[in-house]
Amino acid sequence: MLRSRTDRDANSSMALLELAHVGKSFGPAGAQTVALDSIDLVLAERGFLAVVGPSGCGKSTLLQIAAGLMPADRGRAMVAGKPITSPPPHVVYVFQQYTKSLFPWRTVLGNTEFALEGRAGIGRGERRDRSLNLLQLVGLQDFAAHYPWQLSGGMQQRVAIARALAADARVLLMDEPFSALDALTRLDLQNLLLELWAARNLTVLFVTHDVDEAVYLADSVAVLTYRPARVDELIEVGLPRPRDPITTREQSRFLELRHHLLSHLMRRRSADERVHA
Amino acid sequence: MPKWLAQWAPGALVIALGLWGIEEAVNHGLVKRSLLPAPSDVGVVLWQLLADGDVAGPLSETLARLGVGFAIGAMLAIALGLAMGYWPRLYDLLEPLIELLRPIPKAALVPALVLFLGVDNAMKITSIALAVFFPIVINTVQGARGVDPVLINTARTLGVRPFSLLRKLILPASAPFIFAGMRLSIALGLILAVISEMIAGTGGIGFLIIDMQRAFRVRQMYAWIVILAVVGYLLNLLLVLAEHRMLFWYRTTERT
Secondary structure (H helix, E strand, C coil): CCCCCCCCCCCCCCEEEEEEEEEEEECCCCCCEEEEEEEEEEEECCCEEEEECCCCCCHHHHHHHHCCCCCCCEEEEEECCEECCCCCCCEEEECCCHHHHCCCCCCHHHHHHHCCCCCCCCCHHHHHHHHHHHHHHCCCHHHCCCCHHHCCHHHHHHHHHHHHHHCCCCEEEEECCCCCCCHHHHHHHHHHHHHHHHHCCCEEEEEECCHHHHHHHCCEEEEECCCCEEEEEEEECCCCCCCCCCCHHHCHHHHHHHHHHHHHHHHHHHHHHHHHC | CCHHHHHHHHHHHHHHHHHHHHHHHHHCCCCCCCCCCCHHHHHHHHHHHHHHCCCHHHHHHHHHHHHHHHHHHHHHHHHHHHHHHHCHHHHHHHHHHHHHHCCCCHHHHHHHHHHHHCCCHHHHHHHHHHHHHHHHHHHHHHHHHCCCHHHHHHHHHCCCCHHHHHHHHHHHHHHHHHHHHHHHHHHHHHHHHHHHHHHCCCCCHHHHHHHHHHCCCHHHHHHHHHHHHHHHHHHHHHHHHHHHHHCHHHHHHHHC
């Protein structure tokens, strides 16, 4: 009943990011904890996939494997048809901890320019122009000379997004990027992300523990199980776009999905608690 | 009373009382003048040294050696420290050796260095560089190993290559630790500059101190000791000011 198709159907375009039977374990041999069991996820170009699951279920591990920051123990992780062995170009990670992912000794402009430095054929002037344009795009044109620690959390995360765009990101891997922000700021940034996603043809893999956020943003939502993580369910959202921060959340489809996902997660949680007790 | 004056006044008072106490002790014959002259007598000699410009030659000689030795030692230490912090294998390889060499008082190596390098600048600068090297390398390693993985991973997904990563990320992120190491080192460097000049000297403050002592010119000897105290204080102050200027971002971020 919950399955439906959208016009951005995953099957109709090329798979840009593909995880096939991806597994990962931690700890010493013999006493290993299986973090990821066997993850299968396909993300089409210009797709928006949200991954929800309980805290500590291995969502970040999944993203780090996709980012080439951590090798998978089992299975295949591929971007644009190529196996991921090191951080692939055009795939950028956006962390939850924006205070730690920005360079405190660089200005907002300097942080954005960082992504363009060392790139062939881009001189100092062009680097600056491009960065200023991107800062304007995220609404920070007046803060270029500020330092990150002089900005609010929402503004800092905007800098991180501008920097990701400066790196010419085609795929954004977002690890609970808005979960440390206050509710209104989070709504602002969700909409900024949707605008940028549509305008710049981005592909987004978005990890969150917030069911509302997942349904509001994504084309499809993957629900992970708790340790070891598997894809328990993959749901097509099917809400019309552009989405509206108020009215989209009032639609019956939104409420239906929210109900389904929350009860699913809560049911699993109590089952897991029985197992792990 | 301004705040800074209220802060400094008690400490200055203690120094003044100490000097006055020595002055009185010498004037009342409690201490032999030939061992410890009255501070006012030392002050007069000090004034003459400054007024005649006689301080400039020996001071610049010692400072030049210290500067060159410090620069060489610090640059090698920072480069090695960053590399060791970044590559765990290099750390495992070199850490035991460094820990073994570190506790040797570097002054004890000066006679050996004389055998290899003679008594001229090569030996003196090497002694200073050796003394400066260890505190900085150890602090740099600690700073480089402590860089937040989120920051490193961010840079990696932005496509930064290892050498740029060291220069643009690990170096600035470790700078607070490097500065702490440099402040320890500058004092050690000054010690080695003076000792090496005492052991094998024809000039510089260390040589003058021992030369004046041998010539029973005790007031001159103490005057040069006072000059060393001021030099050490000013060098530290210089580093603190440089640190404040370069690490403007550090205190602010640590607080949040």
